[in-house]
Amino acid sequence: MNKQTIITALLALVSLTCLAQTANDYWIAADKALAAGNTDSTFYYLNLFREHFGRQYAAAYTTFLTDEDYRILHNDARWTAFMDSMRIYKHEAEDKLEIVYPRKTVMEDSNVPTVNRYDIQLDIDVEKKTLAVSATAQIDFKGRECIDFTLWKHSVVNHIRYKKKDLAYTFDSTEKSTNHYIQQGAPLRLFAPNSKGNCKVTLEYTCNLDSLDSWMSSMEKDWIQLGYYMAWFPINSDSRDFTANVSVSINENYMVSGSGIVERHGKKWEMSQPWGGFDLQIVASPNLKSKKMTDEGRTFEVIYTDFADADADSALVACNKALQFYTRLFKTNPSNNYMKFLVVPGRGGGISRKNFIAYTARRFNENFKTAIGHEMGHFWWNKAPTFSWEDWLNEGFAEFSMLWYIKCHFSRHIFDCYLEACRENARHACPIYEVDRDAPEAYDALYNKGALLLYDLSQKVGEEKFFGFMQGVAEREITSTEKLLKYAENTLGRDEKEWIENRLKL
Numbered sequence: 001m002n003k004q005t006i007i008t009a010l011l012a013l014v015s016l017t018c019l020a021q022t023a024n025d026y027w028i029a030a031d032k033a034l035a036a037g038n039t040d041s042t043f044y045y046l047n048l049f050r051e052h053f054g055r056q057y058a059a060a061y062t063t064f065l066t067d068e069d070y071r072i073l074h075n076d077a078r079w080t081a082f083m084d085s086m087r088i089y090k091h092e093a094e095d096k097l098e099i100v101y102p103r104k105t106v107m108e109d110s111n112v113p114t115v116n117r118y119d120i121q122l123d124i125d126v127e128k129k130t131l132a133v134s135a136t137a138q139i140d141f142k143g144r145e146c147i148d149f150t151l152w153k154h155s156v157v158n159h160i161r162y163k164k165k166d167l168a169y170t171f172d173s174t175e176k177s178t179n180h181y182i183q184q185g186a187p188l189r190l191f192a193p194n195s196k197g198n199c200k201v202t203l204e205y206t207c208n209l210d211s212l213d214s215w216m217s218s219m220e221k222d223w224i225q226l227g228y229y230m231a232w233f234p235i236n237s238d239s240r241d242f243t244a245n246v247s248v249s250i251n252e253n254y255m256v257s258g259s260g261i262v263e264r265h266g267k268k269w270e271m272s273q274p275w276g277g278f279d280l281q282i283v284a285s286p287n288l289k290s291k292k293m294t295d296e297g298r299t300f301e302v303i304y305t306d307f308a309d310a311d312a313d314s315a316l317v318a319c320n321k322a323l324q325f326y327t328r329l330f331k332t333n334p335s336n337n338y339m340k341f342l343v344v345p346g347r348g349g350g351i352s353r354k355n356f357i358a359y360t361a362r363r364f365n366e367n368f369k370t371a372i373g374h375e376m377g378h379f380w381w382n383k384a385p386t387f388s389w390e391d392w393l394n395e396g397f398a399e400f401s402m403l404w405y406i407k408c409h410f411s412r413h414i415f416d417c418y419l420e421a422c423r424e425n426a427r428h429a430c431p432i433y434e435v436d437r438d439a440p441e442a443y444d445a446l447y448n449k450g451a452l453l454l455y456d457l458s459q460k461v462g463e464e465k466f467f468g469f470m471q472g473v474a475e476r477e478i479t480s481t482e483k484l485l486k487y488a489e490n491t492l493g494r495d496e497k498e499w500i501e502n503r504l505k506l
């Protein structure tokens, strides 16, 4: 080794030790080593991660459990040692913390003003990064003085009118958003006209999206995504069930899609959302592609940009396969007949609305397949209210469906990994019963604890009895836990009913 080589090597070492200091750096280094097929380096970085950040990021244990890329290491003794140590860290960290249990009973103020429908003209200027919006909202004031909205903070309101007369409102773009899902929003308060009843109110405003930096939102030339999280339309947090029509105009070479049914009419794109919901997602790109599959009257659509055509085909095939599987398993026919998967370019995350999923992915992989397993589960499990703890009847059941889909389509080892991840995610979660749906703690309770409850029930009563019960729940379109427990008592007996009730409150 000459002097030059030694210096270079030393410099590399210095830069490595200086740079590789965050948990993410170690993780990325491990990922890179893994991709290069260098097992020793992978374990070297994984162990650095564990030594320096293992306790802090102990929850990553479940991510490691199901990460498909790391599976080739599972037979290595070093992997077992790494995972055993991570699990111990996780349990130690959890056992020190008290379980946070935010509660909210279903008793809702049914007399709050809501929006029942929107009819919107949306002009998108890609070059200027601006929107011009003319929105008619059918508002039921229910005798109240005003209704509160959140609107994109860099908006200029031209006017708000009822029966061609100006309506009083307050909008201060410097005021902090009151909706914690919409960080870049500002409060808009609208005062009711004298009647304080059902009113068609027209709002005209423009939005400047230069500084857009919100979750699941984008105003870049190759990817435009507008929706709830940046409040391009006035969002009232009590309005969960409105229908809508959005007429979009945009630069000529752009293709448009969204959370409703989208059709092109000349220069405009018409999106109708005839089913109730709380979001209006609009996406556009010059490279937007679509693939559809219709089978026995059911249509799946995949919308994508930076995603291989062959992968879009695979996604459609997987949707159909999951649908056939669940039809055999739950006997009843699915209550949905339309599902659109939007493949979002970028890293991480997804959102789920009625008949519409936006999922971040670059390729069709195991994660994508399991996401399909969950989402297709909602073709059966979508009847309970989504904004209370009763949502476990949707999410817990869909997550359980996914687990069973994995059990029947993947190897035993893979299933064991997912089941353990579910158990570990549920381990320190708060009870399902009356958990506040809006609190972050609700996720593990409704999804993981819910799925695990069903899985454990299947093992307790036996698969035949269990799936007979599930078929009955699907057939009866059970929408509340009270009805579920009554049905459980009738079919499985009093002991099992009490067992379910206890698990919900545990």
Ligand SMILES: [Zn+2]
Pocket (backbone or CB within 6 Å): 352, 374, 375, 378, 394, 395, 398
């Ligand atoms: Zn779901």
